[in-house]
């Protein structure tokens with residue numbers, strides 16, 4: 001598939017986000033600001049969006065600042081974040097980063113990748129998601145769905161998410177970067193899933209004879 005075709009598909013997916021997708025439910029489960037987006041992204045690591053949404057809605061419809069989060073005891077926070085797994089480690093990370101934001105960043109989430117990566121517990125993927133969602137940073141966040149679908153459609157030919165992130169960020173025009181992750185993740189969770197491709201209900205099936213060109217991976 002050529003890039004122009006892919007961008008058209010992105011437009012279609014973007015206009016038809018499945019409101020039942022876990023990614024959509026997570027996005028609208030809590031009050032979003034750069035701080036709550038960072039905290040929720042940390043909670044989302046190695047767990048399903050459904051689990052993250054449950055915890056995010058409990059925490060971040062009331063808590064909006066690092067100071068407010070630090071009013072919870074470690075035990076209270078561990079109990080709340082437990083559904084996301086690795087709850088002791090995640091609670092500690094949320095506490096440590098909240099403290100660092102207060103001490104070093106005037107209680108704000110920094111807006112540069114280097115500063116985000118300086119926060120203990122924030123890796124490349126988390127930094128990209130925060131830049132993309134909190135600051136419209138023109139950086140594509142690549143997860144398993146983005147990596148899988150872009151390779152399946154032969155837009156890229158990469159071996160892992162890190163490489164996909166590098167290549168996609170080079171070739172995708174800026175105006176498409178902000179919504180790419182959300183569109184592809186929602187689609188990858190509900191229609192073209194890892195285990196099951198629902199081609200009969202796929203909105204983009206007949207575009208560019210998509211199914212004929214793809215190599216399922």
Ligand code: SF4
Nearest residue numbers: 192197198199202205
């Ligand atoms: S037509 Fe089928 S394989 Fe192709 S994108 Fe749609 S669901 Fe996936």
